[in-house]
Amino acid sequence: MSEFLIKNGYVYDPSQGINGERHDIAVKDGKIVESASSGATVIDAKDKAVMAGALEIHAHIAGPKVNVGRWYRPEDKLFHSYKRGESTRIEGGFSIPTVFKTGYEYARMGYTFAMEAAMPPLYARHVHEEIHDTPIIDEAALPVIGNNWFMMEYIKNNEIENNAAYVAWLLRQTKGYGIKIVNPGGTEAWAWGLNCLTIHDPVPYFDITPAEIITGLIQTNEFLGLPHSVHIHQNSLGLPGNYTVTLDTLKLAEGHTAKNRFGRKQVMHSTHLQFHSYGGDNWGNFESKAREVMDYVNRQENITIDTGNVTLDETTTMTADGPFEHHLHGLNHLKWANVDVELETAAGVVPYIYSPNIKVCGIQWAIGLELALFSKDPMRTFITTDHPNAGPFTRYPRIVTWLMSKKARDDQIKAFKYSDKVVDATEVASIDRELTLYEIAAMTRAGPAAALGLSQNYGGLAPGMNADIAIYNFNDETTDPAAIEKAYGNVAFLFKDGKICVRDGVIVDPGMKHTFWVDVKVKENKQVMHDVREKFLKYYSVNEGNYLVPESYAPHQHVIALDATQ
Amino acid sequence: MxxxxxxxxxxxxxxxxxxxxxxxxxxxxxxxxxxxxxxxxxxxxxxxKEPGRVTHPRMRQPDGTFKEISYDEAIDFTARMLVKSRKTLMYGWASTSCQAMSIGHEIAEKVGGIVDNCATVCHGSSLIAIQDVGIPSCTLGEIKNRADRVIFWGCNPAHAHPRHMSRYSIFPRGFFTVKGHKGRKIYCVDCRHTDTARVADTFIQVQQGYDYELLNAFRTAARGGPLPDEIGGVPKEKVYEVVEELKTGRFGVIFFGMGLTHTLGRNHNIDIAISFTRDMNEFTKFNIIAMRGHWNVTGSGQVLSWQYGFPYAVDLSRLDKARYQTGETTSVDLLTRNEVEACFYIATDPGAHFPIAAMISSSKKPTVTIDPHINCTTEISDVHIPVAMVGVETGGCAYRMDNVPIETRKVVDPPEGLLTDEEVLTRILNRVNQLMEEA
Known part of the structure; x- marks a missing residue:
């Protein structure tokens, strides 16, 4: 394999505490090494920022509901279907890009890893088929477990060890990465057209509460010592006044400690927090509670969050929170798709337009930014758009610009139709903080890598780490918002596994993507295997023998093997 | 043994x-x-086991007979045809694996083909309706475990999906449906008294072509609105009675088929059936599922969607963008308007299903058909490439009517020397690449 020497760049690597110092980075055989031989190809990174490849911690980019979004919105392709360059496939779609466009766009922004945030286990094969076809970037997927019948029965009976054995089995069956919880209990209730709006609402029939589910799954996660913590989309998403439910949920992490060999410190990752930081009790007095939520998060070392920034675009919302999508359809009356999945979960899809002419959308935009700007620990606060829910991931350059430039934020506030009302309901206009490239690197590289348990090889530039490297045409001197946005959206170079995949924003190599999944060894558990057999015989519509996603579906698989038998 | x-x-x-x-x-x-x-x-x-299986590619001779040729010759002929033609209809895909489709799409992207599947003459109208109004739906296991109101509208699973009723929709006992069919009310709406109607508790005979009106009446009744005395031959009392029963259920579902998608109104029938389903969610839980026909027509829609964003009729002939416009990029319209220069059929038999005018147009163009068997389409093809049967002699991924992906298995070896769809398509792709490089 080829050898490279990246010279004269400003390096931003929070994992080593390197803040914009000039360092040369040597690459050999797909890894970062101490020094390069004289035969190495020299890449001149003068005046450029050098960072590790970015890691996306939460996006909906592969699987059944994403694909519903694609095909039931042909209008999303209008003006957005094209082919760039010689070596690439046709790209299509804006808010829900095709698999080819997904891989290329992430790469152009300097991303080398993306987590598909919600994989319905029964549809795992579909998720992996799409991941298989997505070029360049490494991917993993989190199976949704927060409304799973097995899980609810085990946790209700306080059988954490059985639940852990089941989760280990499920991760192997679905080639999954960790535990995703979406509207715990509420999605099961949705199968009867109901919901759980607080963490103490009992789940119909199963007679368990969201709080018990979350606590039980935290215990399960730490029992197994998974690389990632539980990854939670809380109850009552998107409703005015929901920040109290959010705080109640976050408090469930108190008293739990992370147990794992990956250096992960958090026991709960609270995702797209923007949707959960709402005050008021109706859309009229709707306001930001980002400060209250972040005050709590800043104090609690064992929680990580991602923002879920609203990008002010026409997009396509999709979530395993089935009742929420039905609610949203009631608000905007755009086409509603829903799928309830037997014994496991559900999902809904509704297009949505975050218009700068609507007060609530402006407030949502402000809340997302406030979360990042109020954060005291960028290593625990990550930038996402909950793609495509608050906006497409392709808007990351713009979000980074808003975070790095008060001027960019002020310009946007001025552009709102109801600027005064947005300013009144939020604090964003009074925040002077401008994030640095070092902080951005923490929020998009070192931080998410640590939260995902991948910090040993990813998210940093230390010798021995995987050579996933993004080089941008900007540095801390760059202040022009347009220049920041342009540079962040078009990497000068992207190295993936030590190979140049993007040069000047143009894809030059399809890369060799890897699918990550977690294989946990647990003690033989006859009870759980009996329960699995019984549920497949009686209640599933597929045979147990056809549930497994074979390893052939995970290209160049990167298996994280664990032993939880001790 | x-x-x-x-x-x-x-x-x-x-x-x-x-x-x-x-x-x-x-x-x-x-x-x-x-x-x-x-x-x-x-x-x-x-x-x-039946004798007479074709095991070698065949090429039509000037006298109309077929002559056996090698795979290499057949693949070379196909690749040359694809490269030469500026617009090739690449139709079928409903009876092959998703992996094979993926290779086919790569070929289409190279040569500028139009990829279309059986939805174009089947549930395409359902897909259009969903693009207009969305769809509240669920997996078939949900029906088994929860449904207590089941409607079959314009479909006849007793003949078309024979095990549907016993596995999912009428008879099985599920978690919340321990009484099986005794705990369910079954409705059948059709213009004929079908065999499915015979197992329904209530049969509603709608006058042919009046499904839209009847569904509209269902919506009106659900909202408590007034109805004329009779709708499509069904007395209004009946409509009120049925809708009331549906509202008292805990979990309802509508299954619909060709009786809705291809009768007067087409996509509008589906549109209003979905709208009725959506309305019913104000009162109880309600879902709707299309009774997809071919075993993997759903899969073709899925693969096309994640690769290009459209579920069928994907026109790649511009080479740099994917286009989709029903009536313009759909197979029957392309053929009847004489807009394609060659035809490539795989894993489906348009000869047996397309309108005669479309097939007359098709028969005048260079045509290659990839299919395990002799069928109506192979008989108007220049080259017929036989392959192993997917799901019997080779495996691959397929999608059920509720979009659940399931692996098909290889059970027996194919006849000696027979290639699979994936192998044939890969070789065509390689040959296309070669020819294009040479050019």
């Missing part, structure tokens, strides 16, 4: 039963018995 292969997925209809048990001879060459399948599914496996 004969051996039994279990958990076999049936490659016939969209029900995609995955509990078949097939006994094969110890040399892996012959199917000895098929368990759990319906009559049609069993036949799909059993007829591998």
């Amino acid at each position: 004969p051996k039994v292969v279990t958990d076999v997925t049936c490659p016939f209809c969209g029900t995609l039963c995955d509990d078949l048990e097939i006994t094969v001879s110890d040399d892996n060459k012959k199917i000895l018995s098929v368990k759990n399948a319906c009559a049609i599914g069993a036949e799909k496996f059993n007829h591998t």
Whole structure:
């Protein structure tokens, strides 16, 4: 394999505490090494920022509901279907890009890893088929477990060890990465057209509460010592006044400690927090509670969050929170798709337009930014758009610009139709903080890598780490918002596994993507295997023998093997 | 010793039963018995034994007869045809694996083909309706575990999806449906008294072509609005009575088929059926599911969607963008307007299903058909490339009518020397690449 020497760049690597110092980075055989031989190809990174490849911690980019979004919105392709360059496939779609466009766009922004945030286990094969076809970037997927019948029965009976054995089995069956919880209990209730709006609402029939589910799954996660913590989309998403439910949920992490060999410190990752930081009790007095939520998060070392920034675009919302999508359809009356999945979960899809002419959308935009700007620990606060829910991931350059430039934020506030009302309901206009490239690197590289348990090889530039490297045409001197946005959206170079995949924003190599999944060894558990057999015989519509996603579906698989038998 | 292969997925209809048990001879060459399948599914496996299977590609001669040729010759002919033609209809895909489709799409992207599947003459109108109004739906296991109101509208699973009723929709006992069919109310709406109607509790005979009106009446009744005395031959009292029963259910579902998609109104019928379903969610839980026909037509829609964003009729002939416009990029319209320069058919038999005018147009163009068997389409083709039967002689991913992906299995060896769809398509792709480089 080829050898490279990246010279004269400003390096931003929070994992080593390197803040914009000039360092040369040597690459050999797909890894970062101490020094390069004289035969190495020299890449001149003068005046450029050098960072590790970015890691996306939460996006909906592969699987059944994403694909519903694609095909039931042909209008999303209008003006957005094209082919760039010689070596690439046709790209299509804006808010829900095709698999080819997904891989290329992430790469152009300097991303080398993306987590598909919600994989319905029964549809795992579909998720992996799409991941298989997505070029360049490494991917993993989190199976949704927060409304799973097995899980609810085990946790209700306080059988954490059985639940852990089941989760280990499920991760192997679905080639999954960790535990995703979406509207715990509420999605099961949705199968009867109901919901759980607080963490103490009992789940119909199963007679368990969201709080018990979350606590039980935290215990399960730490029992197994998974690389990632539980990854939670809380109850009552998107409703005015929901920040109290959010705080109640976050408090469930108190008293739990992370147990794992990956250096992960958090026991709960609270995702797209923007949707959960709402005050008021109706859309009229709707306001930001980002400060209250972040005050709590800043104090609690064992929680990580991602923002879920609203990008002010026409997009396509999709979530395993089935009742929420039905609610949203009631608000905007755009086409509603829903799928309830037997014994496991559900999902809904509704297009949505975050218009700068609507007060609530402006407030949502402000809340997302406030979360990042109020954060005291960028290593625990990550930038996402909950793609495509608050906006497409392709808007990351713009979000980074808003975070790095008060001027960019002020310009946007001025552009709102109801600027005064947005300013009144939020604090964003009074925040002077401008994030640095070092902080951005923490929020998009070192931080998410640590939260995902991948910090040993990813998210940093230390010798021995995987050579996933993004080089941008900007540095801390760059202040022009347009220049920041342009540079962040078009990497000068992207190295993936030590190979140049993007040069000047143009894809030059399809890369060799890897699918990550977690294989946990647990003690033989006859009870759980009996329960699995019984549920497949009686209640599933597929045979147990056809549930497994074979390893052939995970290209160049990167298996994280664990032993939880001790 | 004969051996039994279990958990076999049936490659016939969209029900995609995955509990078949097939006994094969110890040399892996012959199917000895098929368990759990319906009559049609069993036949799909059993007829591998029938004599007369084509095992070599065949090329039509000037006198109209076919002559055996090698795979290399057939693949070269196909690749040259594809490269030469500026616009090739690449139709079918509904009876092959998703992996094979993926390779086919790569070819289409290279040569500027138009990829279309059987939805174009089947549930395409459902897809259009969903693009207009969305769809509240669920997996078939949800029906089994929860549904207590089941409507079959314009479909006849007793004939078209024979095990649907016993596996999912009428008879099974599920978690919340311990009484099986006794706990469910079954409705059948059709213009004829079908065999499905015979097992329904209530049969509603709608006058042919009046489905839209009747569904509209259902919506009105659900909202408590006034109705004329009779709608499409159904008295208003009946409509009020049925809608009231549906509202008192805990979980309802509508299954619909060609009786809605291809009668007067087409996509509008589906549109209003979905709208009725959506309305019912104000009162109880309600879902709707299309009874997809071919076993993997759903899969073709899925793969096309994640690669190009459209579920069928994907026109790649511009080479740099994907286009989709029903009526313009759909197979029958392309053929009847004489807009394509060549035809490439795989894993489906348009000759048996397309309007005669479309096939007359098709028969005048260079045509290659990839199919395990002789069918109406192979008989108007210049080259017929036989392949192994997917789901019997080779495996691959398929999608059920509720979009659940299930792996099909290889049960027996294909006849000696026979290639699979994936192998043939890969070789065509390689040859296309070669020819394009040479040019």
